[in-house]
Amino acid sequence: MDEGTILLLIALIGCFVGLAGWLSGREKKMAGDAHWRGTIDGKLDAILGIDKRVVALEGEVKEHGKAIAKVEESAKSAHHRLDGMEENK
Numbered sequence: 001m002d003e004g005t006i007l008l009l010i011a012l013i014g015c016f017v018g019l020a021g022w023l024s025g026r027e028k029k030m031a032g033d034a035h036w037r038g039t040i041d042g043k044l045d046a047i048l049g050i051d052k053r054v055v056a057l058e059g060e061v062k063e064h065g066k067a068i069a070k071v072e073e074s075a076k077s078a079h080h081r082l083d084g085m086e087e088n089k
Helices: 003-088
Strands: none
Touching: none
């Protein structure tokens, strides 16, 4: 083997080592990005779940408000009837 062939083999080996290192770093970065994205997706899902529950609770509060208004009207009507009964005595 002459000196040019040895240098070419060393250059090729260096190229493959460099390429392997680059691919390894790239895989680690992609894995880290996937973990980060999964974490963010999980948090967004939790936020959306909370938002849906808040909307449902708002609907329940509105329904309870309507029911309370009906009870108040009924109580007011009952008080008027009682007042009318006391005046008739």
